[in-house]
Amino acid sequence: MTFELPAAVGWLALTLHTGLSLLCAWHALLTKREPRSALAWIGITLLLPLGGPLLYFAFGVNRIRTRGQRLHWRFPMPLEFGYEQADDADPSPAASTVLATGSSGQIARASAQVSRRPCLPGNTIDVLHNGEQAYPAMIEVIRSAERYVYLSSYIFGARGAARDIIEALKAAQRRGVTVCVLVDGLGQWYTLPRARPLLKEAGVRVAEFLPLRLWPPSLHVNLRNHRKVLVVDGEVALTGGMNIADYHCVDRGGRRRVVDLHLRLRGPVVSQIEAVFAEDWHFATGQALPEPTLTAAGHGSAACRVITDGPNEDLDRLALVLLAAVAAAQRRVAIMTPYFLPARELLGALQAAALRGVQVSILLPGQNNLPFVHWATRNMLWELLQHGVAVRYQPPPFVHSKVLLVDDDYAQIGSANLDPRSLRLNFELNVEVFDSAFNAALGSHFQAAWERSREVAPAEISQRRLAARTRDALCWLFSPYL
Numbered sequence: 001m002t003f004e005l006p007a008a009v010g011w012l013a014l015t016l017h018t019g020l021s022l023l024c025a026w027h028a029l030l031t032k033r034e035p036r037s038a039l040a041w042i043g044i045t046l047l048l049p050l051g052g053p054l055l056y057f058a059f060g061v062n063r064i065r066t067r068g069q070r071l072h073w074r075f076p077m078p079l080e081f082g083y084e085q086a087d088d089a090d091p092s093p094a095a096s097t098v099l100a101t102g103s104s105g106q107i108a109r110a111s112a113q114v115s116r117r118p119c120l121p122g123n124t125i126d127v128l129h130n131g132e133q134a135y136p137a138m139i140e141v142i143r144s145a146e147r148y149v150y151l152s153s154y155i156f157g158a159r160g161a162a163r164d165i166i167e168a169l170k171a172a173q174r175r176g177v178t179v180c181v182l183v184d185g186l187g188q189w190y191t192l193p194r195a196r197p198l199l200k201e202a203g204v205r206v207a208e209f210l211p212l213r214l215w216p217p218s219l220h221v222n223l224r225n226h227r228k229v230l231v232v233d234g235e236v237a238l239t240g241g242m243n244i245a246d247y248h249c250v251d252r253g254g255r256r257r258v259v260d261l262h263l264r265l266r267g268p269v270v271s272q273i274e275a276v277f278a279e280d281w282h283f284a285t286g287q288a289l290p291e292p293t294l295t296a297a298g299h300g301s302a303a304c305r306v307i308t309d310g311p312n313e314d315l316d317r318l319a320l321v322l323l324a325a326v327a328a329a330q331r332r333v334a335i336m337t338p339y340f341l342p343a344r345e346l347l348g349a350l351q352a353a354a355l356r357g358v359q360v361s362i363l364l365p366g367q368n369n370l371p372f373v374h375w376a377t378r379n380m381l382w383e384l385l386q387h388g389v390a391v392r393y394q395p396p397p398f399v400h401s402k403v404l405l406v407d408d409d410y411a412q413i414g415s416a417n418l419d420p421r422s423l424r425l426n427f428e429l430n431v432e433v434f435d436s437a438f439n440a441a442l443g444s445h446f447q448a449a450w451e452r453s454r455e456v457a458p459a460e461i462s463q464r465r466l467a468a469r470t471r472d473a474l475c476w477l478f479s480p481y482l
């Protein structure tokens with residue numbers, strides 16, 4: 001008996017491991033949407049004793065469901081053009097024309113079907129450059145708050161300019177304004193000290209999105225809230241690609257300086273941004289915020305729509321809209337992004353656009369804060385260059401801006417990068433804008449950056465040394481996980 005017990009335990013452990021491994025492999029086979037991902041997880045779960053199923057449980061299973069029934073607000077929307085006119089709205093004739101004709105009309109129809117949100121007219125938009133413009137604008141609207149302030153950020157530091165925002169939030173809390181701050185459970189650790197403890201000490205309602213903890217288990221390292229949102233009293237919203245950290249103040253001359261863009265919006269689209277925050281807040285806390293009120297259209301010329309993306313019910317929405325936008329382009333596609341690892345479908349759409357005579361221009365940072373992403377991108381640039389896509393590298397400092405321009409009337413800006421992490425794993429928020437004046441303003445910014453950037457010649461990519469090609473290819477191989 002003394003010798004049979006260890007043998008029995010061993011057989012029991014082997015049986016449990018085999019059953020658990022087969023169960024995880026079967027789950028991956030049924031749920032993964034890409035053959036490469038499914039095959040990788042099946043191999044890991046079957047070949048790694050015990051560790052394989054544990055890794056799959058921690059990193060491979062998507063359990064995210066963010067929308068509760070009571071929080072899934074829907075504004076009425078005729079889907080023919082994805083254009084909604086409120087009863088008291090006075091939409092710009094230019095906006096109506098843009099949404100009904102040409103490439104913008106095609107994009108509007110596609111994004112309406114994908115996003116299930118109306119495109120709302122009468123918005124005013126200001127483009128804010130770097131922390132020097134964005135942070136004072138944030139502080140100004142927080143100080144003007146009378147009812148509530150909702151703020152969400154992936155990274156929220158506590159030094160310099162970020163500390164000024166913290167003090168403005170604390171002051172709003174003291175004067176009776178409802179202040180809700182949502183920080184990402186992983187992103188908050190990218191800068192020290194953190195804002196969350198300082199805000200909690202002042203009584204501000206602060207929540208973490210998917211905090212990392214061992215018990216109860218929460219190890220969603222890959223599923224992060226990358227959205228950047230500030231909404232005040234339902235009247236004004238700020239969103240874009242900018243975190244709250246001192247390194248976005250580029251004039252201060254720090255080594256980690258980051259260039260970026262943010263938007264300040266007034267008008268009906270603010271209600272869509274607020275609704276996204278409320279859904280995230282409910283997911284993180286279980287608490288329901290008051291339902292947003294659809295603001296009447298103002299005198300702005302921009303028709304806008306929010307497009308969200310994430311590993312939940314929003315999966316692939318941004319990717320589909322991007323594909324539709326590139327496919328609809330008739331004259332130009334201009335892309336500025338810090339991380340460029342497009343899926344094969346988007347890569348093919350860009351190649352096809354260039355082949356049919358569309359001017360396709362891609363601006364990437366020459367100095368990237370993630371070198372392995374830069375190397376992975378270099379492994380696939382030749383596929384674009386050989387078909388006439390123009391690519392340039394921007395000079396330092398690191399440019400974190402994300403901009404898409406199509407023809408003369410369509411623009412998209414927000415938090416999403418063109419890589420698998422943003423388009424498959426992160427929770428993202430972009431704003432699409434149908435407005436020729438806004439497109440022209442961003443187009444001027446893009447053109448100025450293009451002119452001071454260095455062209456990437458096909459020979460630069462094709463004539464890399466063998467060691468560099470090997471390094472780039474290895475990074476590209478793991479690009480879905482970078």
